[in-house]
Amino acid sequence: MKRQLFNIHITFVNLIFILIVVSCTTKNEKLTIATAANMQYTVNEMTDIFYSETGIECQTVVSSSGKLTAQIQEGAPFDIFISADTKYPNELFKNGFTQTEPKIYAFGKLILWTLKNDIQPSLSNLTSEKIKHIASPNPITAPYGIATEEVLAYYKILDSVKSKLVFGESVAQTNQFITSKVAELGFTAKSVVLSPNLKEKGIFIEIDDKSYNPIAQSAVIIKNTGKDLSKSEKFFNFLFSKKGKEILKKHGYTVIDNE
Template sequence: MLSLILYLKMHNSFKIVNRLLVVLTVLGISMLLITCKQKSETVLSIATAANMQFAIHELAADFTAKTGVKCQIVISSSGKLTAQIKEGAPYDIFVAADLTYPQAVYDAGMAINPPKIYAYGKLVLWSYSDESLPILRMLTSASIQHIALANPETAPYGSAAISVLKSQHLYDSISHKLVYGESIAQTNQFITSGAAEIGFTALAVVKSPALKNKGNWAIIDEKLYDPIAQGVVVLNREGANLNAAAAFYDYLFSPEAQKILSDFGYSGNE
């Protein structure tokens, strides 16, 4: 009788252990599948200058459709993004509004390549009013009290706007009217909200589907400011998605991407 009881106890213990092993095996497989799924769902973090706020979404959507790589887009001024990158922000690629800021990132040893020009931007004078075509000489008018532009200390398009005003000897007479946005994105908000009667922005903004045919704008003569050569670098931070970043970098120079950029008013990188 005792031997039978011991047998039954041992048999039941075996069954319990066996069931436990099955459960642990299933859990292990599940965790492995979850880990594999997480690894396959690569997300590319793109630090993007504000002039590209509309074009970058079309570019990212096309890139994702072609590669399956999802994109997370962070938009700010090139100067602020540079500061964030130097402080360790988890970006994989920096799509800037000029060459100076990505060059600074490269010089700091935080990019695997020196900046390469992916496009040239263009500056426009934009009014959300439909009344008249904006021209530079109207900036001195008493009817215009606020002129919006991006902060020239951190935004290349703002710096270009200051160059235009100084080259036309307008800066001293209208400097008190200038309202500075943290980036082109905030500058656009000043203009569209009516907080500024007129302002300087990127051609890519007024040609975007969201703002096309809104108000009036005029392209500023490109001889009045230095070319806005926009550069891109792949960042080399620890844990960066280097393969995905390199793929997006190459994509920016593809005919498909250059066509999208052209549609938004950018000149080609050649």
């Protein structure tokens, strides 16, 4: 009888131990934030400040909005999706992958950038024989690529420069083409050239807003069966908080201040 009671006691202790470990693991579980490449540096600053204020750790997965959307549809365990547009989050919402409707957090700015000392970034230079390669995010997967196409069409030079275009899968890969000087010039997000790593490198010009549709960028909480959504909600709220908006503005985005 004593042996049986002893075994029951050991089993009970083991059960308590397992519950404690599971509880700690859940408590320390990191948030996984899928972020469009143009928001990489901005989100890094946000997650650092968010961690210092809440103790909640975050890890980021950076890619094009289109590719991240495909990964979410295939079951990638992301908690939050920070897109470079509204199209992809809305697509996920309509197909039941999100907890709530997407919400616009900022409007992006398109720039033309070069790291070549002998080249001035200007739209008129794009048709020059001196320019052999023009970097652009791929319009199929990256919203900033769509904006680039709109700019080139607006100024009636798309057909003239189409053969020079070198497409990056995302803003991040496009930046690599520009910083490695594989492309003499390239279109990218203003937030990139304001980041700590790339600030004051090269020369850029802002593209006139009238030449492309507003790059409305939205975010959404992803459905994760069985996961506690409170952490996701805290970060989502931080993104739209006064402090979050200050970080966005610092990185070159336009935000809606009257919310």
